[in-house]
Amino acid sequence: MSTLQEDVLALLAGDGRRLSDPYPIWNRLREEIPVWKQGDVVVLSRHAQVRELLGDNNILYGRQGTKTSARYERAKQEFSPHGRAAFGRVLDQEFRQLVRMDPPDHPRVRRAVQPPFSARNLAREMQDKVDERVERSLVAMAEGGSEADFKKFAYSLPLQVLGDLLGIPIDDLDMVHSWAQKIAENKFNADSEQAAIEADEAYQRLMAYIDVLVARQQASASETGLVAALLDSERNGVVSHEEAMAMMALMIFAGHETTSNLLAIGLLELLRHPEQWARLVAEPDRVPAAVEELLRFVTPAHFLPYVAKETRQVEGVTIEAGDTVIGVLAAANRDPGVFERPDELDIERSDGRAHVSLGLGPHFCLGAGLARMEASALFGAMVRMFPEVSLVEADLRWAGRSLRTPLAMPIRLR
Ligand code: HEM
Numbered sequence: 001m002s003t004l005q006e007d008v009l010a011l012l013a014g015d016g017r018r019l020s021d022p023y024p025i026w027n028r029l030r031e032e033i034p035v036w037k038q039g040d041v042v043v044l045s046r047h048a049q050v051r052e053l054l055g056d057n058n059i060l061y062g063r064q065g066t067k068t069s070a071r072y073e074r075a076k077q078e079f080s081p082h083g084r085a086a087f088g089r090v091l092d093q094e095f096r097q098l099v100r101m102d103p104p105d106h107p108r109v110r111r112a113v114q115p116p117f118s119a120r121n122l123a124r125e126m127q128d129k130v131d132e133r134v135e136r137s138l139v140a141m142a143e144g145g146s147e148a149d150f151k152k153f154a155y156s157l158p159l160q161v162l163g164d165l166l167g168i169p170i171d172d173l174d175m176v177h178s179w180a181q182k183i184a185e186n187k188f189n190a191d192s193e194q195a196a197i198e199a200d201e202a203y204q205r206l207m208a209y210i211d212v213l214v215a216r217q218q219a220s221a222s223e224t225g226l227v228a229a230l231l232d233s234e235r236n237g238v239v240s241h242e243e244a245m246a247m248m249a250l251m252i253f254a255g256h257e258t259t260s261n262l263l264a265i266g267l268l269e270l271l272r273h274p275e276q277w278a279r280l281v282a283e284p285d286r287v288p289a290a291v292e293e294l295l296r297f298v299t300p301a302h303f304l305p306y307v308a309k310e311t312r313q314v315e316g317v318t319i320e321a322g323d324t325v326i327g328v329l330a331a332a333n334r335d336p337g338v339f340e341r342p343d344e345l346d347i348e349r350s351d352g353r354a355h356v357s358l359g360l361g362p363h364f365c366l367g368a369g370l371a372r373m374e375a376s377a378l379f380g381a382m383v384r385m386f387p388e389v390s391l392v393e394a395d396l397r398w399a400g401r402s403l404r405t406p407l408a409m410p411i412r413l414r
Contacts, residue, residue: 075196076088226251
């Protein structure tokens with residue numbers, strides 16, 4: 001029998017066995033040790049504290065601070081000059097991204113990139129493309145036989161949509177994705193020089209690709225709305241060239257696996273709750289509300305890390321300046337102080353919008369509208385085209401860490 005603390009550490013490290021049902025562990029953590037300190041890492045799991053953490057804007061918690069954390073400093077000392085240089089370049093790339101910026105840089109760069117994500121611009125530029133991608137993929141899925149691996153589909157749809165957003169040709173998407181994956185797997189592994197070198201190489205390839213992609217669009221006057229907005233801000237001196245390119249890379253990191261999880265685990269949960277699926281089939285107008293409840297219930301990113309800026313007491317625990325502070329969004333989204341019957345999936349619930357799955361405040365997910373659009377288009381089309389869909393296997397194998405995900409998800413279409 002493992003202790004609660006061992007279970008939590010295993011989940012934070014991405015233990016596949018516990019990933020199949022992490023909620024009993026997250027729920028116990030929130031009830032028994034809502035502020036848990038282990039060395040220089042603090043884990044927060046109540047809704048109120050996770051809200052405060054996500055919504056804070058560099059007052060109590062910062063983002064850039066992690067750049068100089070003890071772990072990274074130690075890595076820099078231990079690596080060879082080659083490894084140290086590689087790790088330094090990886091950190092430079094990471095900390096140039098909007099999600100890791102603090103004021104005054106954050107509001108400056110965020111304003112520059114916000115217009116293409118407004119509801120109006122998304123409806124104009126992306127709705128038809130998303131609908132078409134969904135329709136085409138589902139038709140192809142139906143043509144492939146009566147069974148399909150839904151995971152593959154949930155994986156490729158958001159990637160194709162990102163391709164449309166950034167103007168990446170469809171034939172390049174797998175290559176771009178393989179670099180992004182290599183970076184995600186290796187970038188913060190301060191224990192391995194080889195990981196730093198691999199992340200650095202993949203970053204260099206990705207950034208060189210983005211540079212050429214943007215230059216090509218510029219030369220042929222075929223910039224997507226997002227690229228045009230970034231180039232405009234660069235010309236006006238609002239953002240640097242490096243910041244504009246980093247923004248493109250961030251879209252690929254932030255917009256792919258998060259959305260893919262909402263689609264795959266979202267359908268999984270709907271099919272595990274047949275009465276909820278039947279309700280959607282009977283009343284497809286409920287799809288947008290169902291997407292909101294699935295965001296809460298699935299929590300595509302289970303936890304996120306920040307750094308404490310000042311030393312203070314929270315519920316009798318001392319959080320010291322410089323501590324890494326992890327917010328467990330998945331635990332906050334099941335807090336019974338905020339949600340009635342939190343462990344029940346209920347597409348008609350009225351308290352679901354209090355979920356924290358898309359962040360809060362100044363760093364609220366820039367792609368929220370696009371993610372909701374993709375999920376609504378997909379579940380709407382599934383309900384219409386495959387009302388009889390069912391799971392082939394109830395027991396799935398899981399991988400990932402914060403972004404926990406099933407390795408495969410076989411479904412029967414009819
Ligand atoms: C279901 C899908 C998604 C989920 C669950 C999700 C979740 C989140 C969360 C929790 C944050 C806040 C992170 C923080 O405060 O540290 C965030 C920020 C962000 N997301 Fe998403 N995201 C999703 C889809 C997307 C998509 C499709 C895009 C772009 C195409 C995107 C782009 C971004 C960007 C650029 C930020 C940084 C915003 C800032 O720092 O100001 N996300 N997302």
